Amino acid sequence: MSVATSIRRNVFAFLAGFGGIALSVTAAGAQPLDSALASAYVNNPSLNSQRAGTRATDENVPKALSGYRPTLSGTASVGVASDRASYSGTVYSGGTVPRTFALTATQSIFNGFITGNSTRSAEAQVRGARETLRNTEQTVLMNGVTAYMNVIQAYALLDLQNQNLAALEQELRATRDRFNVGEVTRTDVAQAEARVADAQYQVSQAIADLSSAKAVYRQVIGVEPGKLTTPKSIEWMIPASIGKVISVGLGSHPAVKASEYAVDTALFQVKVAEGALMPSVNLQGQLSQSYQPALTTDQSASAAVTLNMTVPIYQGGQEYANIRQTKELLSQARIEVDVNRDTIRSQAVQYWGALDAAKAQIQSAQAAVAANTLALEGVREEWRVGQRTTTDVLNAQRELTNSKSALVTAQRDRVVAAYSLIAIIGKMDATSLKLKVNVYNPAVHYNQVRDSWAGVRTPDGQ
Template sequence: MSIKYHPKRRLILLALAALGTSGPASAETLLSALARAYSSNPTLDAQRAAVRATDENVPRALSGYRPSVSASGTVGASYQTARTAGGAGGGLTDLNRGLFPGTIGLTVQQNLFNGFRTANSVRQAESQVLGARESLRSTEQTTLFNGAQAYMNVLRDTAILDLQRNNVEVLEEQLRQTRDRFNVGEVTRTDVAQAESRLAAARSQVSVAEGNLQSSIAIYRQIVGVEPRQLAPGRPVDRLVPRTLAAAVQIGLEEHPAVLSALHAVDVAELQVKVTEGELAPTVNVVGQVNQAFESSFPGDRATSATIAGQITVPIYTGGEVYARVRQAKETAGQRRIEAEATRDSVRAAVISSWGQLEAAKANVQAAQAQVAAAEVALTGVREEARVGQRTTLDVLNQQQELLNARVNLITAQRDRVVASFSVVNSIGRLSAQSLGLNTAIYSAKQHFDQVKDLPWGLRTPDGR
């Protein structure tokens, strides 16, 4: 027998195997796909909006340093009737008149001291902003990693589908030749049935592979935002992987956004204790008022008054509610410190796990390449032996399946090799558009913060909404 895999059917397999080669000029590369995800992924855009909303906590806190100004006014109508003495002849005079009294007032209040609540609230808001930025970095990392994973899954499933379809063609030719040999009496009906069974199973595997590919395409579309077209081979990001596991763990504990976000959450909780304690301190304000009244007694009258006064409020007892909130805030701060330690442990475990997966993936690629080479030699030998009657049809079918499995294993190992490298970089907190060198505009959270942090008024957001 001289059945061979069609060379054209091996193009995708070979492209995936040669991960270091470059694809066509018009092909979508892994980095260009990640750039699309970075610029248009809705989950990432939503997190950016959340950071912009958190930025507004700073001008809210800074408002405690500024005076509050309010205006008030009243207007009404009144009717007066009276009988007074002193009319002509010493008689009584009836007085009937309508008035439209009104007042206009302006009140200005400036806080001078409030137990340092304003200062601590500003620091707390700034910590919230920094924590939100780290959460955004975490979302960026997750999006980029998911994009890389989806990209490689499409490549893997495309190559596997191609192999499965090629396997059907090989088995169809195998079945045709087996039937010809059966017709001339060289093999039995059992050999034909074995070939038919193996062909039916191969067609079933094609359907499974098609379903897997469609699922991977759907996830790719969800993350990247476009349908995959002409994907070039993916490349591992070994240049971003630390040289040793110890270095990777150290970097992760120091730079991972989840750790930094947890530490900022500790700061926010500790400052909340100080803000709440400030409610027990005296509050000192300066209050100024200007009022003008019209027609309060008779038509056309007008009176103006102005006052300025210092105001001090000393809380004596509030039923224990403030004390309870102080104790509650302290317990929350303790919880945040414990959560920060737990986050460190999670990051350490993730780094070690991803590092092990990367090492295993590297070894699997080498083993799978050796397996494919050996299976190809074995298949050639089995076919030659079957031609001289030393092997059965089942032996040939089994060896063909062995080679198919080896090639599928190689494709999967190569996919795992690329994804594992991204996983290590993700686990240490260095998977970003800047580190990958993505050809896209880098989103700056600081830009919006600088635009709004000192705004004393205005309803429009910096983008005009």
């Protein structure tokens, strides 16, 4: 068998196995990406915190609706009094213990549409909070994808560095053997020793990178990384053109939707502030019972129903400042919509380019790996017969390791870029990714508390 034939067989064998090694730790008993994302969906504290914040926002609606409901209050007083009275020349004096009990009910009839606008503002806040929750979910799951791929990449790079170190140590032993028989100089040995020392450092650095990647994985996913494997492609979910990605993202991304609901909230807050300039009308009823209110009276009772109207004339200017302030906040909210749209547009272009670049890099790196594998085998054969120097062999080994590393990195970047585009179009969620979890539905809590009139316990029993 010729040297060229042997080299070609080695190249083909390498390429056949490299695709499975580059971005896969192990296939047996592997923890797939969707399983890791399911763990993040359930365990991530940032996501759980945002869910609690969304539930807290739900309570703004019953708070606003309380303006439609009557208020009921009771008062009681007791004291000691000394009275002196004169009647038909007769003087009466003595001490009493006056006691009064009263029950007052008040129903707002008109308050400048403040209650209605406050309710609509609170409902817009709820919708915005749900979009913020969805955006947090996307961020957490995207961080989960990145952490997952970083661990796989770190394992693969560590494996490559270990292979490189083993190859260089073999080259060093061969160089020392040839030095002992006078075929190479001490300089060749020193060069091989230097490359081995550098490879040992690269292994140590790869170990540190792996440790860091695993720590981030634990933070995002909530569990230690197990046996990971290369995820299936989701590029079929990405629209066919960058223009379509931008169009869908501008209409569906939760950050954009949340900012649009923030505009609605701010608009109703302006109307709430303007309501302070309008008159208010309320109906009030009161029942009271008094004991020993005076020296000559044992007890008395009263009942009254009144219709009250209050017309604001001037309150120091605070209401006008509030109106101006809410209008500026409305302008700010509208600008934030444009900011978020520009961000989504920019990120869409960025990730689309990153995906195209990663695909091109994979093709280039695969060709480079094949060529460098062939070149290294050829240089080694030529070095054995004295046609190449030790430096040539060491350089060929380094080029092969670099091209393998570039391929690993490009494969990782392709997966991350694809998921980033999925997030841009608002599909980076448990439902769209078909994660095997109980999907959190924020509407459940909202419906439980919206029309609640009383009670201090939350629906989950706290």
